[in-house]
Amino acid sequence: MIVPEMPGLGQRERFENVEHIYEKRLLSRYVYLAVVSWVVLIYCVWFCNGHLPTQWTKADTKSDPEHFIEEYAAFNLKQLTELGPKIFGTYANDVLAVEFLKREISYLATRSSSTNKIEYDVQRASGCYYLSFQPHGFVNCYEGVVNIIVRLTSYISTGSALLVNCHFDSVPGSPGSSDDSLNCAVMLEVIRVLSQSHLPLRNDVIFLFNGAEETPLQGSHAFITQHQWAKAVKAFINLEACGAGGREILFQAAQNNPWLLKMYAASVPHPHGLVVAEDVFQSGFVPSDTDFRIFRDFGKIPGLDFAHSSNGYVYHTKFDNLDYISNGTIQHTGDNLLALIKKIGSSESLRDLDRYSGGRMVYFDVLGFFMILYQEDIGFYFNIVTVIVSFCFQWKILRYIEPGISYLGSLKLLLVSCKVTVFGWILGALWMLATSKILNVYDLSMSWFSHPYLVFTLYYCPFIFSSMFVYVWYQSSAMQRFKALDRAQLYTGGVQVIFCLILLCGTIFGIRSSFVLMLLILFPCLANIGLMAFEKMDCFTHWVTTYFVASSVSVSYVFYLTLLTFSLFIPITGRMGPAASPELFIGCLSIILCALSTSVVVPMIALVKKPKEFLAQVGGLYLLTMVTLMNTSLGFPYSGDPTNPAPQRILVHHTQQRFHHFGGKAYYDDSGYWITHLDHHNPGVLKEIIPELQNARNVGPLCEEVLFCGLPVPSTRLLAQSMHSLWVPAREPVLHFSSTVRLLEENWISDERLLMKFRVIGPSRMELFISPNSHVKLTEWNYNFPIPNGKPLWNSRSTYFIHYATGDTRSDFNLTLWFQVKPKNDETTVDIAVIGHYMNHDYSKGFKAFLKKFPDWAHTTAINSMYASFKF
Template identity: 35%
Template sequence: MRKRVTTQNESSNETLLGEDYTSNKHRSGVHNVPFSFAILLLIALFALFGFVHLLDGRLPTALTIHDEKNYPDAFITDRAKHDLKLLTSLGSRVTGSYENEVLAVSFFQREIAFIQQQARRNQKIEIDIQKVSGAFYNDFRPHGAINTYSQIQNVVVKLHGSDASKHSLLLNSHFDTVPSSPGGTDAGINCVVMLEILRKLSRSPYRLRHNVIFLFNGAEETGLRASHGFITQHKWAKEIKTLINLEGAGAGGKELLFQTGIAVPWILRYYKNVPHPRGQVFSEEIFQTGQIPSDTDFRIFRDYGNVTGIDFAFTENGYRYHTKYDDFENIPDGSYQHIGDNVLTLTKLLGNATEMDDPNEFVQHKTVFFDIFGFFITYTENQATLINSFISLLSILVTVWSFYKFGLGITQQSAACIGLTSLAFITGWSLAGFFTIVTATFLDLLKSSLSWYGSQWMLLGLYTLPTIACCCTSVIVLNNYNEKMNLNVNVQSQIQIHVVKLLWTFALLIGTFLKIRSVYLIMMPVLFQTVACLILHLLQLQHSVRKWQVVYLITLIIPTVFLMNVLGLAGRVLIPMCGRIGPERNPELIMGILTFAFTLLLSSLYVPLITLVHKPGKVVKILFTVFILFVLIALSPLGFPYNGNSNSPTLQRYWIFHTSRTFRNDTNHVYKKNAGFFVINWDRNAPNTVRQLVKDFNKEKSITEDCDNNLLCGLPLISSKIISVIRDSTWIPAGQPIVHEQINFKMVEKNQLSSTVRQFNFSLTGPSHMHITISPRINATLIKNNLVPHVPKTLIWNNRKIYIILHVSGAEVTPLSISLNFQVPANWEGPTFDIGISGKCVHDRTNLKTPQYVKFLSSFPEWADVVPHLATYETWVY
């Protein structure tokens, strides 16, 4: 029989190894909690997740014109709403269209002129309409391109600061849109917010210390061209010291600070003082991986103007982004007030900041930033190293102290206990990860991807519940082994809490060493678990029956709510994006792994408590049963992801080009001419979901032969980004389109600069949107061009080098001159290169549709967002 060991404080129920580890059914029963407690705790956590979501959606009360007498310096939503209604009533404003180049520009000129009339006499406002042409290489991931532009327009306003300041703060947003979208949140709301801020500042009796430049740019959606034209060529560009960039990737909600780049920390210190701060560096690190199918002007100002600053975007309800539903009616009044309050306050703070005199004087750092309960936390990467290291050390010390308090100390038995417990948790995590991958792959193979697209709660059933179940299973197996070692469940549970805390502590240290700023997501639960354990031992509660459990759960409220808030935000941003990442990616894996990762981190706080549960196997059985029900829902019609309800649309996206194609041989004689509908499928389920409804898909022709024999499959490009999805597109033969804006391409001159260098000069005119693909023959090398200073990175298509030029015209179409120099072998007489050119008619006024095209478009269901274009594609050989 095992000898009972007691301490001097036995009367206070403080016992050491002997009693704690004695197999005593009565004492275990005291510490056990009913099976129903575990179910209620899970329900409570899911309810808390819903409450956090509702709380995060709260918006400030919008101010009206009548409120202005009580809040004379405040942002007024009423006026911004009025302006946005006028702007969106113009319809879609595609660069090069009448709506964008004439009507929208006139709107801003008129409103700014009125602001000038209403301004105080001490304020000075200048306006400049910039028409600019240029070119640059934009290294989009995974495929870059030369972006050229002619006569695109910017409306630029300068509110002068005091004492003839030579330093300026830049506020930027764009008024152009993608085809078919009125651009309510992307980015009309930001433009009218800037107008209202200009009104407020111009009516102030005080002038800011520095100038504020408002850039209303007219060509962002076409590859960030307008910002490039401004920062590289405008007369005020050199005086800009700091940037506030405003974007939209959703519709309404709250704007999110999601990017700072290499930031000067003082900018974020000012941002902490705005009324509604909101931001997560987690979003910045995801965005900068290049996996998000979007980019912003922030990149251009940073790369071409060496301007640092902060980047905001609306991210809620991304289903409306770049669709006809991104309209005026669906933006809550509180969204105007939220961004208006924040940007107006920040503009005043930065406009008066002494740091603006010479921002380069201040050391630049990558910065950790996040908001929690309305507070904005920020610290540099170096400070993060110190903070994370201190918390890690504290975590380890508290664990060692706790083991001594439990009477374990540093012994072979405690080492074995830690090792076995760690192995159990790691096994559970691995099992959960494997289960996630299998589930995602299974659903994808059965063509049931995206069941959670319009019902985000489906992710909880498909990936959260089995993750929790797998982790609990490994702990239950561990506890069955521990029963043989006569371990008391009370101590078992607390030991497991310490061990899982240690595992995340090591993950925190590794992430810190790798300079991953997002490890603050791990730091928060490690910190509060450590504090909880410290409190338990300081208050002598570790052997109490229920008190330690209550204290522990209360301490977890803050990290739980914090992680739920970040998970909810990540889901609301990324889930709609899964509808436009292309059919080559499996969204089940993307969202499954993300949900698994957050669930793992969050559930680690609670899984050790399964040790206290009587008959814990029942909990696991229920979790797996509910998971199976969710799988059945995903496989059934109930899991269909799309709907066309205008109040809450979840749309499947298609871009369609009615295309005429002409192919020429080495002697430039036409050898093939055809036409058809080129359908870009933007998600994993396309076009299978519409095949039974859109009968023309039965006429689909494989594009494999076109892709093998032609540059980029002989299809028109709207962006270099679609190269990765072009082989997954659809080609349906059709009659010739009606195209009035034809390509006019001719060689102006050919020069033999030396025995091995040939120069070709061309002139190109056509629609306002064109793309050119150049591919040297095997014996030729492109060594120079007149568009950008250096030959850009080479793309490879079917083992051939290709270079892409994307051209956009704005206020007027002017000829694009292209000069190309090639290195060839001496006395070479064969062809030097192939060139393919497409012209795209994307404006409603030029997008004339044949009856066949109209019938094809009308056959799509209401839940399909179809953006129609006309295009021509032609090839030449020189």
């Protein structure tokens, strides 16, 4: 090597500088090679996530008559989808869908083998129960719910049964192809295969085609609490959707029945599930719930919860049709379901659940190829051991880099290596907050909604820039005495120590998702231990190569998790409510996932030959994105493109309001369009498109006078959103009959105890809000469950909610309430508001004309409603 002349330096110093220059150049090459390799790795992860199995057709039945055939299931799905929206209480749901299912099941029964016989029942049920939804629970009553139940029994049956559930109803305005007709079509095909199989199942399999899930969760309650076959059910599989197509994900599992997860992992050909999804779903971040809750809470049985989550933009919209279900989706779901049913149906576990019970499990799939699962208590000790080993190694490497350093000096050096990383993260978080604030101020919020790649340039780039900047700054000061390789080892060691501290906290608090940090610590740590054992820590090429390869194993899983996270949560921001801050939410997700995926390599990127040029490139990409958003249409969040929709969700209730004095005389009568935007933009650019919205008023003035502002709120989950909604005056809607409450009886049982009986009349879907006066307490009612806590408060008074749905065109039910009144006086006892939702789509001409003014990127759910308040 030719050593260049360096004025003012001796021979030894010249050789040390040459060595540093050589290492830095070599490090630059390795880092850029690693970046390219990781781009390839990201593509591989993306490909595996989107890969679906080859579809089987009718012609394939000859080669394997007991295989799931997508073509058969797709035909059934087409029939169900073509019925249009199937709302409980409508002809399409309660008659047409039921007749279709009965016809298909009867046909399969005639072709079943003598080994596994089919019997089915049509259940029509009524009932009431308390549903503890978040943030506010309510009484959930139903009448005339229709379920189709199929039982598959073999001649060696033990009598125990596995339940498999789907629902064929849908929300208003949506054909419900993915949610949830797809799973019902899959179940029909599974019934065909099992009923024609000559392999007997040890346990019965009960297939529940649920006719009222969207109302919500009424059909499952009707079956599990009332049907005669429910007593035989020992476990369940629930099939749902929060998107369209793709691989179904296992996102909830029974807490103390690990045998179910083990059977899933051992049997299905295309496993896809992770405990992170379960932790997130049960935390309440996802504004949805499934029949899993009903079977678990009311049936007291263990189960597994699956859902299709790809392309969540079409969930509960007019776009949920066959066009957005990718080829292979049905095959993927059917292959897994059939294999899982065969495994559980042939097992001994259903006969003695206590024998196979246990604690919670940590589980995750590896790119859909296989599952890894282990007991939570084993994971606890494994995490602790990983933390201890990593700490010990990082301490030893400090002594290795600077021999003879004191313990106090080692501690200071360790704190410096950690401090650099933490400062970079803090700076990145502050930049994220500034970006979200700027986007909100310039009305560019959710620009990534229809362009998810913008998340990288808006939030990943600033975070990477911030981390790199701090490393570069420390490189020229505190860490100058170390050569490039030593600095890389110190900085990456600091990242490992921080991850260890976070892992330790997550493990202590029982957060099973902490296994992600364990993976990020484990593989680099093992690689470094191996290098130190073979005395290769000083070999630049060996260390950098080994570190990158080891890190890639764990980081590839973080890439996988990132892809799943954003594909789920970016569409969900379209229904998080007006009060939410989607920019802050996605920004926080971004910096967490960016820290996990890039912190192991950012320290070395900062040590490349020209780090400032790299900083300029990353920062320039961010600035270019911001300038482009502010000056082009790229910042518009929605898309009405039929091939790639990303609609804004809007509820439009054509409403009649009628308020009554004590005694029943109406004193206020108004009508208009109640408009609720389910996302952050309220009403946004729509004011420029729809002239009527320019005359819209806020709903605030009526909030203190009548229960919840006189709005026809269809769910307690929308109470918060309703405070941010708009009211547009309009002529009254088409209502063929009124919604009303009549006092049938008022009886003082004692000086302080009052009984009141009411009759409630209205359409097939109703809500009842009850608020006793401040000196009155509701003590009993005619339901067989306790009175809840009375939250939220209205004017400092308790409130109670009753939801009622019926399969008939009209509702007519009685309500009995017992009050404790202190002291007895002439004031009103209780305020009651009744809300009727008329599902017949008999819209007025004015309402139809108003709805047509909404652009193609807006999905409107339109309902005729009536709000009537009474004082008694």
